[in-house]
């Protein structure tokens with residue numbers, strides 16, 4: 096029952112979320128087959144995704160303030176209504192993100208189609224860990240963070256690729272609805288780029 100309602104509500108990308116883990120193929124290129132130049136090209140595309148508002152608006156720094164941007168806002172601005180994620184990054188100190196970004200099943204119909212409604216996915220909405228601060232950061236800064244096990248949740252490129260597939264928020268970022276611009280490329284392309292970048296030895300432009 097649960098699976099059916101979520102599937103119905105998520106519409107087009109129902110298949111990918113319902114069987115997360117089977118939709119994105121994780122096929123890393125053979126070790127040694129990706130040059131540094133190719134790795135850097137893949138990184139360039141990864142940066143376009145990471146710095147896009149559908150990603151970076153949650154990957155904010157230690158002020159714990161999510162950002163808003165979109166057709167109605169022009170430039171990015173702090174989340175309205177004085178929202179602050181607190182150190183918990185889920186808003187526990189103030190008001191929980193999930194109060195508005197609800198996961199309640201009865202609310203799923205057309206969950207993300209209405210402009211200006213709070214985006215919803217089938218997991219608790221929250222800020223990314225503060226170590227993964229991307230908003231306003233340069234390509235070199237994000238590149239160094241994402242290859243640093245101490246700041247990327249102790250993940251190899253394979254772990255990153257799997258995380259990308261399993262995270263429902265990411266499925267939203269490429270299908271945001273409500274007139275929001277999706278993140279560039281698509282989830283499979285992004286996973287392929289992460290794998291290629293990793294196999295190339297995680298090159299950054301400052302190496």
Ligand code: HEC
Nearest residue numbers: 145149150153221222223224227246247248264265268278
């Ligand atoms: C709603 C807020 C939100 C949005 C939007 C969001 N993320 Fe995240 N992100 C998170 C949270 C929360 C975590 C921590 C999850 C975990 O570690 O299991 C996270 C962790 C990550 C990680 C793990 C590595 C690290 O450095 O911590 C990657 C990679 C990532 N996100 C990529 C993306 C990409 C790519 C997009 C856009 C396509 C995106 N995120 C959009 C909240 C968000």
Ligand code: HEC
Nearest residue numbers: 152161163164178179180186191192195211212213221222
């Ligand atoms: C009081 C209700 C409320 C709370 C609490 C709330 N939000 Fe939101 N959020 C909204 C609404 C409404 C929108 C849609 C705004 C729009 O599109 O005009 C939104 C949109 C967003 C967006 C999408 C921005 C974009 O441009 O893609 C992000 C990211 C976000 N919220 C993060 C958070 C985080 C993280 C928390 C908790 C720290 C949180 N929100 C708490 C109501 C809320």
